[in-house]
Structure formats: structure tokens, C-alpha cells
Amino acid sequence: MIADFLVKNAGGLYCKYGDFYLDPQLPVKNAVISHAHGDHAKPGNQNIYCTAFTQEVMKLRFKKKAGDNFNVISYHQAFEIGGVTITFLPAGHILGSAMVKMNYWGSTYLFTGDFKLQKDTSCEAIEFCKADVLITETTFANPETKHPNPEQEIEKLNQISTNILLGVYGLGKAQRLTKLISQICPQKTIHLHYSIFPIHQLYQKHGINLGPFQHYGRKILKQNPENQVYMVPPLTFNSYGRAIGVVKMFASGWKNLQHGNDESLYISDHVDWDDILETIKMVEPKQVWTIHGDGNQLKAYFSDSLTVKIL
Ligand SMILES: [Zn+2]
Numbered sequence: 001m002i003a004d005f006l007v008k009n010a011g012g013l014y015c016k017y018g019d020f021y022l023d024p025q026l027p028v029k030n031a032v033i034s035h036a037h038g039d040h041a042k043p044g045n046q047n048i049y050c051t052a053f054t055q056e057v058m059k060l061r062f063k064k065k066a067g068d069n070f071n072v073i074s075y076h077q078a079f080e081i082g083g084v085t086i087t088f089l090p091a092g093h094i095l096g097s098a099m100v101k102m103n104y105w106g107s108t109y110l111f112t113g114d115f116k117l118q119k120d121t122s123c124e125a126i127e128f129c130k131a132d133v134l135i136t137e138t139t140f141a142n143p144e145t146k147h148p149n150p151e152q153e154i155e156k157l158n159q160i161s162t163n164i165l166l167g168v169y170g171l172g173k174a175q176r177l178t179k180l181i182s183q184i185c186p187q188k189t190i191h192l193h194y195s196i197f198p199i200h201q202l203y204q205k206h207g208i209n210l211g212p213f214q215h216y217g218r219k220i221l222k223q224n225p226e227n228q229v230y231m232v233p234p235l236t237f238n239s240y241g242r243a244i245g246v247v248k249m250f251a252s253g254w255k256n257l258q259h260g261n262d263e264s265l266y267i268s269d270h271v272d273w274d275d276i277l278e279t280i281k282m283v284e285p286k287q288v289w290t291i292h293g294d295g296n297q298l299k300a301y302f303s304d305s306l307t308v309k310i311l
């Protein structure tokens, strides 16, 4: 393997052998984009390589500034940039999220992007492959992090008849929760903040049945004192302060985002500690390179058995 196959610079994660970036943070010539979350998909790149869903979200969000030349790539469809052969595999994080498998001079490098192993029927299930180098996020790479079962977390809503103000990330989490609530709490009516509605529509367009949902209207919570769920993005959620007559919950894997709410809701679209170990077992890498979060605990855990490099 090549030690500097991927390096971190001001633009992001760069491969000089193929002259492309993975999830670039600044506009670049060749951008391989793992998924549509705002911290991964930025506007203004020249040649963009991503899945169809990622492209649609970027165009919805950035309009004409989304980028010059989109190359829409299906999962498992190999393509080349500068002599590096690239294949997307489902990452199980949100709809259209891709892990990026790169082959170069006989070595395989697997960049996970954001990914998860937990069941989520609102997106493609993760597909692993073997790789010499695993490049992975370490958002929750801490032995103390253990994400609970999402179905059991959603069960909490069945104990609450009062209306619920539910804070969610609008892309991915909102759709996953809509589907979970419609299956586990069918007595609830889901109302969407106007910024979330179009993303739900995109999911439906791509064949994901999320169950029933509707636009939020001003008087709905007042007129119906029970079993209404109003899903709002983080900024709106925070602006509500001490809302009267509703139970406030925020869906996240982060402890600090649970403080100050009426009930906790630990649902994460990232891997926890056990999931990272499981991933390493499946991929069987010779080396692990880490980005995002803190890779030190992983490095300590594997100190005798596996090279862990923090990029
Ligand atoms: Zn993400």
C-alpha cells in the first residue's frame, strides 16, 4: 500500500495519485462525494462523482451553484479518475450514502464516509468489502458509546400522549424517524417543518415508502392536544425554548443534545464503538486511517495488533 495515498490538506482528503478529493471542503477540480450531508457535500466543484440521490439533494440545496459537471454513479459501477479505479458501496447512513472503494496498483483502500450498521429501512443497507486500508470516521469511537436499539427508543413515544416537538436533522434522520414512528406508533400524526417536506418527497420519489406525513399548519397543535408529532430542524427546535403543552425531544446519539429536553431519544446514524470493531473485523484491513472525531482510543485498543493512523 502507499502511505500517502490519501492526505489531509486545506481542501479536505486528497489523493494525488488520481488527483481527486473525497468530500472536499473547498471547490476543487475532481470531487468524489460520499453523501449529501452539508459537511460532506459542498457546492462549486468542477467534476462531481456521486450517487443519483446525492446529486438531487445538492441541486435542491445549491441550485445553479451545485457544481459544473455531475457524474452520477450507481453502487458497484466501477469508474476511473486518473488511473485509480473507484467503486461505490452502500454506507447505510442515509439514502444514497456511499462508501468509496479505491483500487490502485494492487492495493484496496476503503473510505467509509459516514456509515452505520444499525437497521434502517429508509436507506440502503451497508455492504462491506475487504480492503488493505480502511479509512473511517471516528465520531463515536469511544468504548463508552453504545447506541441503544432504535425501535426501543421510538417505543418511548407510545408512553406519551401529549403532543411532541421532535428535533431532527432534516436529511436522513427525519425520514428514518418518520418511517419508524409510522410503524411503531401508528396512532401518531406526523407534521413536517416546511424545510423537511421536500426531502421526504425526494425519498418517496426514490421508492422509499415513509408512511403518512403532512405539512405543519399553525393551529394544528392547539386544535389537537394529543398524538401529534411536529418534526423540526435543530435551529427551529432551539428557538422554541420552553414551549408550553408539548414534550420536547431531540433525536441524536450525542448526550449533550439530550440535556434540557423532556425526554431523551438516542438515535444515531453513526457507528458506535462495537460497530467500529465489527467493521474492522469484516474489512480485515492491514491498516486503519481515521478522520473526524478522535481516533486515539482506537489506536490504543489495537496498539499490538493493527496499525491505526490518525489523518
Ligand atoms: Zn452524514
Ligand SMILES: [Zn+2]
Pocket: 037, 039, 040, 114
Ligand atoms: Zn458527517
